[in-house]
Every structure is written in structure tokens, then in C-alpha cells.
Amino acid sequence: MAASDALGQFEQVVLTAILALREDAYGVTIHAKAQELAHPKAVSLGAVYVTLDRLEDKGFVSSWLTDPTPERGGRAKRCYRVEALGERALEESAATAKRIFDTIAQVWGKQWARQWGKRWRKETG
Amino acid sequence: MRAGPSRVAEIIVALLVPPACREEVTGDLHERYRSPLRYAAEALQTVPLLILSRMRSVTDPQLLLLQAFVFYICFLGADKLNGGAVLRDAWGLVRCAIPAVMALLGLVLADTYSNPAPRPPHPARSPLAGVLIAAASQGLLAIGRPEVAIPRLTLLYGCGMSLLLSSSIRLWFPPFLRPVSPGQWMQQAAEARDKGLSGTAAALAAVGIGILLLLVMAIAAK
Numbered sequence: 001m002a003a004s005d006a007l008g009q010f011e012q013v014v015l016t017a018i019l020a021l022r023e024d025a026y027g028v029t030i031h032a033k034a035q036e037l038a039h040p041k042a043v044s045l046g047a048v049y050v051t052l053d054r055l056e057d058k059g060f061v062s063s064w065l066t067d068p069t070p071e072r073g074g075r076a077k078r079c080y081r082v083e084a085l086g087e088r089a090l091e092e093s094a095a096t097a098k099r100i101f102d103t104i105a106q107v108w109g110k111q112w113a114r115q116w117g118k119r120w121r122k123e124t125g
Numbered sequence: 126m127r128a129g130p131s132r133v134a135e136i137i138v139a140l141l142v143p144p145a146c147r148e149e150v151t152g153d154l155h156e157r158y159r160s161p162l163r164y165a166a167e168a169l170q171t172v173p174l175l176i177l178s179r180m181r182s183v184t185d186p187q188l189l190l191l192q193a194f195v196f197y198i199c200f201l202g203a204d205k206l207n208g209g210a211v212l213r214d215a216w217g218l219v220r221c222a223i224p225a226v227m228a229l230l231g232l233v234l235a236d237t238y239s240n241p242a243p244r245p246p247h248p249a250r251s252p253l254a255g256v257l258i259a260a261a262s263q264g265l266l267a268i269g270r271p272e273v274a275i276p277r278l279t280l281l282y283g284c285g286m287s288l289l290l291s292s293s294i295r296l297w298f299p300p301f302l303r304p305v306s307p308g309q310w311m312q313q314a315a316e317a318r319d320k321g322l323s324g325t326a327a328a329l330a331a332v333g334i335g336i337l338l339l340l341v342m343a344i345a346a347k
Contacts, residue, residue, distance in 0.1 A: 027153035045157070045167060046174030049150065053178045065148065073129055075152030 011060075012093045013037045014051045018061060018080045019090065026066075026077040027052075039123075052080060060086030129155055130164045138168045143179040144240035150175060176237060183236045188298055192232060195290045196225035196255070203282035204275065211275050220275055221283075223266070224259040228287055231258030236300055245299065252291035256284040 007015065017033035018025040027048065035043045055061045062083055065076040082090070105113040130138075135151060142150050150171065158164050200221040204211040211217045235254035239246045259280075266274035275283070 027149055028156050031153075044170050044174075045153070046171035049146070049171065050174050050178040053146075053182060057182065068152075071156060072152035073135065073155040075155065076148050077152060078146075078149035 007060075007089050007093050010038075010047065010051055011055060012090065013043075014048060015055060015060060015082060015086055015090050019082050019087075023079070025080045030080065055086065056080075058085070059083060060089055128158065130158050130161065134161065134164060134168075138172065141168075141172045142175055143237050145179060145242075146175060179237045180233060183239075183300060184233060185298075185300060188294075188300060189229070189233070191294060191298075192291055193225065193229050195294060196228045196259075196287050197222060199286040199290060200225050200275070200279070200283040203279045203286060206282050207276060207279040211279060216273075220273060223273070224263055224275060224280065224283060225287075227262040228252075228255035228259035228284075228291075231255035232291070234258075248295040248299070249288065249292040251300070252288050252295065255291065256288050259287070260284055 013034050014030060016037055017030045021029050021033055027045070030052070031043060031045050031048045034048055052061065052063075056063060060083060061080045063078050063080045065078055068074045068076045105116075129135075135155070138154060139147055139151050154164065154167060154171070157167065201212070201218075204217070204221060211220050214220065232251045232255035235251035239251065263274050263280050267277075
């Protein structure tokens, strides 16, 4: 994968949010999901739009406009979908994260991994 | 009935958001509305980022450099045609750069606020906006700091040449304005690829135009 095609940390968060939301991925829901994934960091709506724009430029996601709805003041939503290129980039990121975790666990030991797992489960409920 | 932002606030936000993403962004802000203060805060946080993002999307750095070069050469050439009074001044090169920078700023802003759907804007639209902003800024300078402004005839020649050359460049190398639908975007990308226009071609054209203008200036000086 070329350097320009590699995913930044926030791009990973936004791409994962789109993947998780499936058919309901648009500005508001992506922002809410990204905020949940990036917890405890705060995520601004503007940053989500900028990242979506960049991901679309890279060909990782595609978008389309839906029909206008009254709860949005008669305006349409722009829905997003992860494309094959985006799925590949996300897989690569997940594999890298897994390798990093395994290496840390190897160095710091099984005790640390168990404690980390407990803390993770507690944080995510 | 669900509360929403005031009509005036929505119109202001809609005017500030670039048209390419206006529909979805104003809709998202409407959906997230809780109070007028929060709406204003969210709009203030979001709109500048959207403008910068759109600028990044529509600006090709090589093409922008070429346009900057053309604008500057045009105003230098215009001064030469008008007797070279500005260039004889110690700050002449800087004085000629002011309208060129303003024209470039106008061009980028016009591209940012142009809507590629349903069809791309006319090639002369953004250069026209650029020269109008350059002329307006010179008008303001003539009122506030007349010693910095360039003479009216030089401005007229410079704006005319800039408009002509900049529009020609945009005919040869159309700016990358991403349309709304992915299908259109792919079609535009394929067309650009078929034409085989590259950064090298743009650089060669810049050198060619530069030489041409230098020749014109040399002839005019004689």
C-alpha cells in the first residue's frame, strides 16, 4: 500500500464508524459513532466532514444523497459506504494494531494482557 | 412540532457553506439542533473546516502555481506596457504582487464556492471573480494608501491579460472540481486520464507562456 493510501488514526475511526453503521452512515450518525470509538477524546463535526472528504478523495468510501426528510428541514442526507479499497486499508490497520498489541503483550507478559482485557471490558461495558 | 434553528440563521449558514456540501451539512446541523447558541457554536466550528477542506479538494498545487505565475507576469507586463512607472519604484515588484495575490485568492474562493453539479462552471468564471477582487482591492488601496496602489491603466491592462490567459489555462487544464455523484467523479477522472494532461505538461505550458509574455514585453519596450 502506498504511503498516501495509508490510514491515519482518525481516518480509521471514521471508516470503522461507517462500516459499523452499514446503511445508516451519514454525517450525524458517523459523528456519534466516531465520538464513541474515539472516547475519551472529543470529536468535532467539522473534523468528521473533512475526514469523509479525504476518504472519498482516496476512493476508500463512496457517497450518495437520499431523499429530503422533514426532521432535517427538508434537506437530504449524504450517506456513505465503505468501498473495497477502504475495506482493504481497514484490514491492514486492524492487522497492524493486532501485531502491536501482541508485541506489547509479549514484552509486558500475560498478566498485563489479562488486566488490559478486564479494563477494556469495563470501559466498553 | 420539533424545534429548529431560525430561518435567518439557516440562511447565513447555508450561504457560508460551499454549495458542493451545502445540502447535507445544513441538514445535519438542523437535525442536531438543540438551542440557538449550540447551533451557532457548531456552525462556527464546522464551516471554516468545510471551506478549507473544499479548497484542498478543488486546488491542484501545480495549476495554482501556474496561475500565480501568470497573474504576476500579467501585472508586471501591464506596468511595462504603461511606461514602467511602478517597476521604477523601490517596492515596484511588491506593488505588482498585491493585485496578483488578490486575483489568486479570488480565483481559489470562486472555485471553492462553485458547484460542479449539474455541469462544471464556465472556464472564465473563477478568473473573472479573481480579477474583480484584484480590482476591488486596488480600489480600496487607492482610497486608503494611494502610494501602494498601481495606476488605473496598469490595473486595467493587467486584469484584461490575466482574465484572458487564466481562462485559456483553465480551458487546457480544467480544475479538479469533484461533482456530487461518484459516477460523475469517475467519469471526470477517466476523461482527464484520457487527455493525458500531467503536471509536466502544465509546467511546460507555464514556461511557454512566460517566454511569450517576455517577448511581448521586450517588443513593447522597444
